[in-house]
Amino acid sequence: MTLAPTYARYPVEFVSGSGCTLRDSEGNEYLDFLAGIAVNNAGHCHPKVVDAIREQAGRLIHVSNLFTTEANVSLAARLVERSFGVNVFFCNSGAEANEAALKLVRKFRPRGEIVVVHGAFHGRTYGALSATPQESKQAPFAPLVPGFRVVPPFAEAIAGAVGEGTAAVLLEPIQGETGVNIVPDEVLLAAREACDAAGAALVFDEVQTGMGRTGSLWAYEQTPVVPDAMTLAKGLGGGLPIGALVMGPKLADVFAPGDHGSTFAGGPVASAAAHAALDVIDDPALLAEVRSLGARLAEGLRRLPGVASVRGRGLMVAAELEREDAPELARRALLEQRLIINATGPSTLRFLPPLIVSPPEIDDALARLAALL
Structure with a gap:
């Protein structure tokens, strides 16, 4: 073996x-019809993605985050322009993006609780696993990281859990790994209002829902709520590993040099691939087709015995x-x-x-x- x-x-x-x-x-x-678990959103070996990888790999593969590269800086600018963001931290996966988000909100409000909901999945690293209230996944690895408060995904429960001791609420707009469960708008609104009232942050995990999966570039765009930060990965790199934490105005100035890092994160090749994936996916006609074909798939499934x-x-x-x-x-x-x-x-x-x-x-x-x- x-x-x-x-x-x-x-x-x-x-x-x-x-x-x-x-x-x-x-x-x-x-x-x-799995796309590498929502990774190959642009399809397998899309010519634009393949060409971008080949061209960039022939010029420069890695330099570390002690320096900048055009591909990575322009990718950050592109994500900011197409979202609520002010700045972006790059990493290599969805779990890493969520780990960065957990550190971010803990520095934003030291020792504050992070509210998560039943049915969530945020990753398998220790912080992300601790934010994933599923007994089968957590039990073999206890004790977990403390400071998480788990509530049902209901408006009243979230509103009642958020207070002066809350650092953030972490939510998936649609819970993917536990079965594509859409979190209702009233729940998202309750989280937004509770965080605003308490001075806490609202973070959306868009690792699976981002990059056009739901018919808009980001799932939050189809809700009445804008978060303070969102985590991305999966489809972002067109098949290559890349993750991102997009931070809005409330959280943009929290991290300082030395607070967080990643050796390979946002490398030139992965950034070039992400640009190509965005070229394909961030297209109004394609996103409209995603909504239309999603309805076609759903209706066809309903007819099956x-x-x-x-x-x-x-x-x-x-x-x-x-x-x-x-x-x-x-x-x-x-x-x-x-x-x-x-x-x-x-x-x-x-x-x-x-x-x-x-x-x-x-x-x-x-x-x-x-x-x-």
Whole structure:
């Protein structure tokens, strides 16, 4: 055994991909409706992303954050221009972005509590795991980082938990890993109002919902709430690892030199890839198509036998099955129908296709799933 047994891997080895298609080592083609878990939003090996990586890798790969590079500085400016942000801290993953956010709000209000909600997932590093109130993930690694307060994702519960001793509320606008559960606008508004009243910060984890996944560049744009900071990763790099913490006016001046850092973060190649991914995704026509195709996928799923309900926004969709056999169904979809989806619970299937998916590919996925159901 050479790989640590931290993943329950399927017996498939992928060797190439393009658009929404992956090919295995035996030459079989698969329709990918998982996109590397919302990473390949621009599709596999998008020509613009590939060209940007090749061009940048041929000039400069790494210099460390003791210096600046044009690709990284301009990427920060681009994220600020397209959001509420003032400045950006770059890192390598969603968990790292959330760790940076936790340090940020703790310095903003020292020793303050961080309010999180049931059903959240913020990562597997210690701080991010401590903000993820799921017993199965936390229990083997206790004791965890202290200072987190867990409440139900209800307006009254969040409002009652936020006070003078609160540093921040950390929320996903749509809870992804626990089954694509949309946090209602009234809950987000309650969090915003409570944080404003208490002088606390509101942080959105947009690691999965960002980069066009919900039909707008950032999910918060479809809500009545603007956070004080947001964390990004997954689709940001077009397939390469990059994360970001975008900070608004309330938090922009909190970090000082030496407060935080990362050796590889925001490197020239990953930054170039992120620029290319934004070129593809930050397009009003494509984002409108994401909303349209998401509705097409959701409606098609509702018509399938054995589907009890469907929820989601844009191309971030979950189907709740009448029976608790979602993991087995996802396995059969892969091995029998060559359709890549995943299960986020006993009865929940999750669909995260590349955002460049076509209507015929949506219909093809539905037909393959129908053959199993």
